Amino acid sequence: MTALALDVGGTKLAAATVADDATPLEPQSVPVPATGVWETCAALLREVAGTEPVTAVGIAAAGPVDTARGTVSPINITEWASGFPLADAVRSLFPGARVRLAMDGAAAALGEQRFGAGRGVADLLGVVVGTGIGGGLVLGGRIVTGRTGNAGHIGHMVSAYGTAVCACGGVGCIETVASGPAAVRWARLHGWEGSDGTALAADAQAGSGVAAAALERAGTALDQVIASAVALTDVSHVVVGGGFAQSGTHLWRPLLASTTRHARLGFLREVRVVPAELGPLGTLAGASLLAAGHD
Numbered sequence: 001m002t003a004l005a006l007d008v009g010g011t012k013l014a015a016a017t018v019a020d021d022a023t024p025l026e027p028q029s030v031p032v033p034a035t036g037v038w039e040t041c042a043a044l045l046r047e048v049a050g051t052e053p054v055t056a057v058g059i060a061a062a063g064p065v066d067t068a069r070g071t072v073s074p075i076n077i078t079e080w081a082s083g084f085p086l087a088d089a090v091r092s093l094f095p096g097a098r099v100r101l102a103m104d105g106a107a108a109a110l111g112e113q114r115f116g117a118g119r120g121v122a123d124l125l126g127v128v129v130g131t132g133i134g135g136g137l138v139l140g141g142r143i144v145t146g147r148t149g150n151a152g153h154i155g156h157m158v159s160a161y162g163t164a165v166c167a168c169g170g171v172g173c174i175e176t177v178a179s180g181p182a183a184v185r186w187a188r189l190h191g192w193e194g195s196d197g198t199a200l201a202a203d204a205q206a207g208s209g210v211a212a213a214a215l216e217r218a219g220t221a222l223d224q225v226i227a228s229a230v231a232l233t234d235v236s237h238v239v240v241g242g243g244f245a246q247s248g249t250h251l252w253r254p255l256l257a258s259t260t261r262h263a264r265l266g267f268l269r270e271v272r273v274v275p276a277e278l279g280p281l282g283t284l285a286g287a288s289l290l291a292a293g294h295d
């Protein structure tokens, strides 16, 4: 008998069996195909399950999700734009298995809280900064889902720096200011000629003033929104991960200053903002915890 974890990201699908300590074992991943996404998920799940009967499946999916209905419609998976019934599809693949679905940011927050930078912390906000910005909340040691499973999705909080239209249809979301592509766009408007977040971080490190300013602007904008979210949620720790969060000092200096600049209330001054420890595996770790019923 075995439990499985599945991570449906914007660009890759990952799955693993779940060990006795609720960690993912021997994860496998494939790129998200242009079509046949469910068939690819099903093949991946069957492959990691082998011949073992499957008793539980924990699923983390890129948002938006609707955990009440068991549907997902990740922005980068056009085939599923109108909402794919992922929980039911997994149930029909493994009849009798207990299936749990969460937004990827919530799963990543749970993974960091049990196995990563938030070990032993009851109340934390997870923030994932990459091509988009996601997040999730753990309060009182438990994952917070909200009505539809999207609680903690910090990417669509409005930033004071925001003017652009967001993929969600709103204007000025932090995702349009501080994601990797948003920082690159700002830098290019100001004369930088590189093309992606990795190059931006490298150029900032090498002394490019525009690249450094782009990262500092992104970090400062994130810092404001994080301070607001902390004031709302009263968490003690904020764990920041995702590819663009690896951009070094210029991004992190304003983030580490958050509680001194924007958060003047006593309870906010004690908040710790720390880098995530689990990397891209954090989300699959959260899905494993869901499968093991440790959420």
Ligand SMILES: [Zn+2]
Residues within 6 Å of the ligand: 155, 156, 166, 167, 168, 169, 170, 173, 175
């Ligand atoms: Zn938005």
